Amino acid sequence: MDGFQCARKIPPCKYVDVCCLSTGSTCQLGEGLSKQHFASLMGIIRTRGTYEPGERIFKIEDDFLSLFVVQSGIVKIETVSQEGDNLVEGFYFQGNLIGLEAVGDRKYRYDAVALERTRLCEIPFAQLESLCSFIPRLQHRLLMLMGERIRQTNDVLLQGRHVCTEKKLLRFFQMLREKGQAERVHLPMSKTDIASYLGVRPESLSRALYKLKRNGHIQICPTTKEILLLSKRW
Amino acid sequence: MDGFQCARKIPPCKYVDVCCLSTGSTCQLGEGLSKQHFASLMGIIRTRGTYEPGERIFKIEDDFLSLFVVQSGIVKIETVSQEGDNLVEGFYFQGNLIGLEAVGDRKYRYDAVALERTRLCEIPFAQLESLCSFIPRLQHRLLMLMGERIRQTNDVLLQGRHVCTEKKLLRFFQMLREKGQAERVHLPMSKTDIASYLGVRPESLSRALYKLKRNGHIQICPTTKEILLLSKRW
DNA sequence: CGAGTCGTTGAGGGACGTCAAGTGTAGTGG
DNA sequence: CCACTACACTTGACGTCCCTCAACGACTCG
Numbered sequence: 001m002d003g004f005q006c007a008r009k010i011p012p013c014k015y016v017d018v019c020c021l022s023t024g025s026t027c028q029l030g031e032g033l034s035k036q037h038f039a040s041l042m043g044i045i046r047t048r049g050t051y052e053p054g055e056r057i058f059k060i061e062d063d064f065l066s067l068f069v070v071q072s073g074i075v076k077i078e079t080v081s082q083e084g085d086n087l088v089e090g091f092y093f094q095g096n097l098i099g100l101e102a103v104g105d106r107k108y109r110y111d112a113v114a115l116e117r118t119r120l121c122e123i124p125f126a127q128l129e130s131l132c133s134f135i136p137r138l139q140h141r142l143l144m145l146m147g148e149r150i151r152q153t154n155d156v157l158l159q160g161r162h163v164c165t166e167k168k169l170l171r172f173f174q175m176l177r178e179k180g181q182a183e184r185v186h187l188p189m190s191k192t193d194i195a196s197y198l199g200v201r202p203e204s205l206s207r208a209l210y211k212l213k214r215n216g217h218i219q220i221c222p223t224t225k226e227i228l229l230l231s232k233r234w
Numbered sequence: 235m236d237g238f239q240c241a242r243k244i245p246p247c248k249y250v251d252v253c254c255l256s257t258g259s260t261c262q263l264g265e266g267l268s269k270q271h272f273a274s275l276m277g278i279i280r281t282r283g284t285y286e287p288g289e290r291i292f293k294i295e296d297d298f299l300s301l302f303v304v305q306s307g308i309v310k311i312e313t314v315s316q317e318g319d320n321l322v323e324g325f326y327f328q329g330n331l332i333g334l335e336a337v338g339d340r341k342y343r344y345d346a347v348a349l350e351r352t353r354l355c356e357i358p359f360a361q362l363e364s365l366c367s368f369i370p371r372l373q374h375r376l377l378m379l380m381g382e383r384i385r386q387t388n389d390v391l392l393q394g395r396h397v398c399t400e401k402k403l404l405r406f407f408q409m410l411r412e413k414g415q416a417e418r419v420h421l422p423m424s425k426t427d428i429a430s431y432l433g434v435r436p437e438s439l440s441r442a443l444y445k446l447k448r449n450g451h452i453q454i455c456p457t458t459k460e461i462l463l464l465s466k467r468w
Numbered sequence: 469c470g471a472g473t474c475g476t477t478g479a480g481g482g483a484c485g486t487c488a489a490g491t492g493t494a495g496t497g498g
Numbered sequence: 499c500c501a502c503t504a505c506a507c508t509t510g511a512c513g514t515c516c517c518t519c520a521a522c523g524a525c526t527c528g
Contacts, residue, residue: 079392081392081393081395082393087392087393087395089388089392100381100384101381101384101385101388102381103377103378103380103381103384104377104378104379104380104381104382105381105385109385129370129373129374129377130370132373133367133370133373136363136364136367139363139366139367139373140363142377143337143338143363143376143377143380144337144338145338146337146338146377146380146381146384147334147335147336147337147338147339147380148338149384150334150335150337150380150383150384150387151335151339151343153384153387153388153391154323154335154387156391157387157390157391158313158315158321158323159315159316159321161315161321161433162433162485164515164516165515165516190473190474190475191474191475191476192473192474192475199395199396200516200517201516201517201518202474202475202476203475203476203477203516203517203518204515204516204517205475206475206476206477207476207477207516210476210477396517398483398484399483399484424506424507425506425507426505426506426507434484434485435484435485435486436506436507436508437484437485437486437507437508437509438483438484438485440507440508440509441484441508441509444508444509
């Protein structure tokens with residue numbers, strides 16, 4: 001289809017990596033491929049139009065057909081708890097890969113919503129799998145990205161125990177600062193979403209936030225929705 | 235090597251599936267393979283000797299070379315927190331696959347310790363990867379198992395929020411009952427390990443345990459280290 | 469304007485962590 | 499066989515973090 005068009009329009013595979021919940025690593029799916037193999041990969045990647053804030057990319061129970069790579073903007077992944085309230089799984093930024101958690105499943109189990117103006121690339125998974133059979137290096141990269149994802153989730157799960165809300169929040173900010181390049185951290189997501197992501201109530205988040213401010217760890221710019229990190233390490 | 239020997243001695247790939255932290259699914263790595271391809275898979279699988287209780291299968295910083303499948307017994311996977319105390323990642327039973335979290339990494343980031351007399355099969359990962367390139371179906375199964383693992387870890391992470399210790403404990407017991415076939419749940423691991431796995435302190439675990447007993451949800455047999463589940467659903 | 473959502477702040481309570489003491493058991497060495 | 503130690507586990511007392519409920523202001527959208 002328009003795969004090659006996409007390959008021409010976007011930086012070549014620059015932003016094809018894996019999402020990071022905690023670490024800042026950027027493993028690129030196309031890394032180490034020959035020119036020919038790289039072209040094959042680009043051949044199956046399709047551009048998706050621009051999504052406006054609040055627009056949904058896929059929703060729970062949609063058939064899982066593709067992975068997505070964030071070209072620009074931010075995507076929120078969330079699902080619903082057994083009790084019925086929202087659970088934010090993560091925020092995905094430029095270069096992050098979305099959908100690995102659906103591999104091997106027939107349907108998505110999460111909603112994906114754009115938080116800002118977002119551009120995406122789509123990687124049809126069946127085609128990617130076929131391509132992996134012909135390109136061992138690509139298969140290796142995909143397995144690597146999935147392993148990386150398992151490690152990251154495990155880290156959040158294990159290292160996040162017995163950590164108070166303030167520390168969680170600081171770590172969250174530091175992760176965002178590592179993802180973006182700016183010193184100031186922009187927070188396009190709602191406080192409620194952040195609270196859900198961190199596993200605390202919005203009220204607790206609010207209190208922790210202003211406690212960090214009082215103690216001189218951060219500065220808050222309510223107008224621009226920005227945070228300035230003052231402490232280098234928690 | 236002794237791959238075919240292994241294939242003869244153990245039930246053919248019956249127990250080659252993925253670990254389950256929460257669900258009871260058993261996805262088999264060799265499922266759907268032709269007789270010939272299945273034989274190829276068996277050809278790279280090696281038996282490992284029997285491990286005695288407390289014996290270590292691999293440790294942090296060992297080179298990652300193989301996945302392991304539990305043939306019988308129980309394996310505990312743990313690591314160390316930034317503060318220096320033990321963090322139990324999970325317990326792996328008959329049929330569970332160990333090591334997926336190391337895929338794409340050079341070294342293991344966890345310790346694996348046998349809790350009971352344990353028999354293992356070893357799957358050299360480099361050979362498995364090569365084989366996947368030749369057998370699309372096997373590649374598909376491996377990707378599926380990794381996706382499954384991501385989903386399970388994500389579930390524990392997301393659905394485990396705002397759950398009190400008693401519920402966590404009940405869920406843990408129910409998971410064990412689904413893994414084993416018996417009505418009575420055997421607990422070969424220490425209470426301290428269970429507490430670490432659930433993310434609470436041993437004292438809290440102890441209290442929750444006896445609260446469940448008082449409320450008639452479980453019966454405790456201290457001599458046999460067994461639990462009898464009385465409530466079907468929490 | 470009213471309705472709804474988000475965010476903040478206060479008051480109160482509950483679950484869990486912390487500290488401490490005590491028991492039981494296994495392992496060691498005399 | 500008996501100290502002696504070490505460790506796992508239990509139980510109590512107490513503190514603290516965070517959840518809950520409630521009220522309120524700011525804001526958006528109809």
